[in-house]
Structures are given as structure tokens and as C-alpha cells.
Amino acid sequence: MQKRRLPGRRPLLLALAAGLTTAALTAGMTSAFAATVFSDNFDDGNTSGWSKSGGTWTVDGSGVLNQSNAGSELARQFAGETSWTNYSVQARVRPASFGTSSALVGLAARSTSSTNMYRLALLGSGRAELQAVNGSSVTAIGSASLGIGTGTWYTLRIEASGSTVRGFVNGTPIASGSNSLAGAGRIGLVTAYASGGFDDVLVDSSGGGTPTTPPPTTPPPTTPPPTTPPPAGWPTPTSSQKVDATIPVSGTFDGGLKRYYGIGDGGQSESQDPMFELAAGATLRNVIIGAPAGDGVHCEGNCTLINVWWEDVGEDAATFLGGTTYTVDGGGARSASDKVFQHNGSGTVYIRNFRVENAGKLYRACGNCSTSYQRHVVIDNVIARDTDAIAGINTNWGDTARFSRITIVGDPDRETSICVKYKGVPKGSEPTKIGEGADGVNCLYSPSDITYQ
Secondary structure (H helix, E strand, O other), X not given: OOOOOOOOOOOOOOOOOOOOOOOOOOOOOOOOOOEEEEEEOOOOOOOOOOEEEOOOEEEOOXXXXXXXXXXXXXXXXXXXXXOOOXXXXXXXXXXXXXXXXXOEEEEEEEEEEOOEEEEEEEEOOOEEEEEEEEOOEEEEEEEEEOOOOOOOXXXXXXXXXXXXXXXXXXXXXXXXXXOOOOOOOXXXXXXXXXXXXXXXXEEEEOOOOOOOOOOOXXXXXXXXXXXOOOOOXXXXXXXXXXXXXXXXXXXXXXXXXXXXXXXXXXXXXXXXXXXEEEOOOEEEEEEEEOOOEOOOEEEOOOXXXXXXXXXXXXXXXXXXXXXXXXXXXXXXXXXXXXXXXXXXOOEEEEEEEEEEEEEEEEXXXXXXXXXXXXXXXXXXXXXXXXXXXXXXXXXXHOOEEEEEEEEEEOOOOOOOEEEEEEEOOOOOOOOEEEEEOOOOOOEEOXXXXXXXX
């Protein structure tokens, strides 16, 4: 079957039934948004740049993202930035099955966590409803009875500007209202006790979104040298706990050096759930993550990881998604066939007082995510053994990596690369290596910053 393209070029037609619940709606409402800041049609066959929570997600041969587990209470895929404010998000959505009349397949905007968002839901009852979702509390902003059915594509659109939120189905407004639940947040694709397909995701912004091209190069960040030495060895767990579902963290989670394990298959599959999902501003400390560890830790916004240990990195140890500042202080990671820390969002990652063993790279700035940013990393007081590279960055986007007090152990031939340079590319392509080594612009260190033992 040939895949249909963006609905703006092939609009779906649907005669909407009467029953709009908000009198202020008019068919003549037009969008003030014009700048495309994100798009994904899944033709590359993967969900790179998206963060999964719950459900079973796969991209089929026609380039449609499907969630097939109709028994999942809440399945979500998130993308974009927690800092996005005024924007519209649009996607084609096709319900495949509804378990109950309240089951839903829908689109989300301004998501601040996995359970806090504005949601435009197609319900098993046949209605479309614009909702403000705050945990288990769901407030209907407005709705319309549309005779929603399975197997049919619907174009959903949410516009959020200030406190005004509007919902559209196939270009026709179905709800509008003022709500103060969230002023900024990411986009999402959502199902609850239902299965469905998603395609042609598009985000426009009139200034609240983050541009897809990098801003002008700014001076690379610095940080004062810490006084704490890297840990001398690996800690012994105080106890072990098997984890069957992602642990959400807001505020501070102190594990008391307990070992947490049991998610995923220990491999490199990008479909694995994280062990911990940190809300913006959260701190994870004194945790040992054992195998299998799924996709490790996801930071939805600014986050701090203190004395966190990965005994066997599966897909990634931690992925930095939203926010602007992320700190890794203490701890260590080993057995990472690819990278340890994956930087998908914007801003700066600080890594200090850390051990890494038997890894591909300690840090990698994403070179082919859906949204391109200028990213920075500051690495200080790190011991590396049997590691191919300390950091990989994309110099064409203005990335920088600053190194100090790096100790390379057991590498007499000095084969470990300190700073590898890549040319970042659009999603669906593979970044190419274009060089390595200090240059005073992107890769910042001197010979005295690197010690070989």
C-alpha cells in the first residue's frame, strides 16, 4: 500500500456531527503558527528522537508508527522540548481497536511529564475530546460527537497559545478554552486500552518552539574543578530489587545503593523502556543499575545524577532529552557497546568524578535526531579504561567538548580518542566522522589535561 503524505497536501474529509460543546468555536478560525520546528513521518523505519513509556511500538513497512498493545493502560511516545511554549502539533491518527468506550487514541501537547499534558483524544464512545490531564484527574475542555471508528485516519491538531488551547479534527474545530495546567512542554502520541497508528507529525511555532537549526555559536561553558576524586572501585549493592515497569522520579530519589534490574533485554534495541524516568528538576542518587537495565535513565528536563552506577549498560546509561543543564557527579558505568551518555536535547551536560570501563564512548551528542541543537559537554576528573572515545560531538552545529583531569588507564599505545568530531545530519541519515583531537574551538583541552597510566 502506498503511504499517504502530509494531510495538508491530501486532506481527509469527514462530515462532523453536531454537538460542539464550546459556543465560541467557529469554522473560520485560522492558525497564527508558521515556523516548522519538528516533523517526523517515520519513513526511516525508527523512532529515533522519541521517548517511549509503556505499550508496544513498532514502525511498519509503510512508515506508520503503531502501538499494538490494546491492554496497555497508558502508552506514550514523547518528542520535542519541555521548554516549548506556544505551538501547534498535528498528526494523522488511526484507531485500530478500542477496549472500552473510554479507551482512547490521541495526540498530546505541552506534556510536562508522562501523566501531565493537554490531550486530544479519539474515544471508543465515538467522541473526540480535548482534555487537560493531570495524573488521574482528567478535565474535558470541550468535545464533539463524531462517530469515531476504527481503521479510519483522522488528522488531529492541538494549538496552544498562552492559556488558550484549541483542538481540531480534520481541520474543523471541536473544542477551545482557557486552561492553566501547563504553559510549556513536549508533544506526545498516546493510547489507553486501545491500539492505533500514527503518522506525519508536524510542529509549528510562532516563537515558543526551539528552532531546528543551531543558534550562533556561544562561548563553551566551563565549571570549577571539583575536589572529589573519582571512585576507586565499584560498590557492593546493599540489596537487589527487580523492576517490571519504569520508575518515575520527581524531586529526589535516594536508592541507598540498592541494585535495580529487570527491564529490557540487555541489548541495543531502541524500543526498550527506561529504568528511571526523571521529571524536570529531579535528582537520582545512590543507585546501582544492574542488568538488564533497558534504556537506563531518561531525563525529561534538567536533572542531576549523583553516585549512580551502571553495572552493565544496555542501550544507553542515561539519555538527556529536555532542559538545558544536566549533571552527572560520581558513579561509573561499564560494558557499553556503544555510548554511555546520549545527549538528544539542548544545553550542557556536566560529567565529573566518574569511572567508565569497556565502553564505546562516554558521551555522544546526537548526530541525527529529529531536532538539531548546539550541544555542550564539560568532562572533568574522569578515569577511563578500555574505552574507545571520551566524547563525540557535531562540529557543524557548533557543539563543544571541554576536558580536564582525564586519566586513561591501560592504554600504552594511546588509542583512546579524546574528542571525535562528526558532521551532524537530518534524521534518517548517518553522521560521518570528520576528525578528532583538540582544536581550540570545538574540542577544548591541552596535553596536560590528559594523563596515561
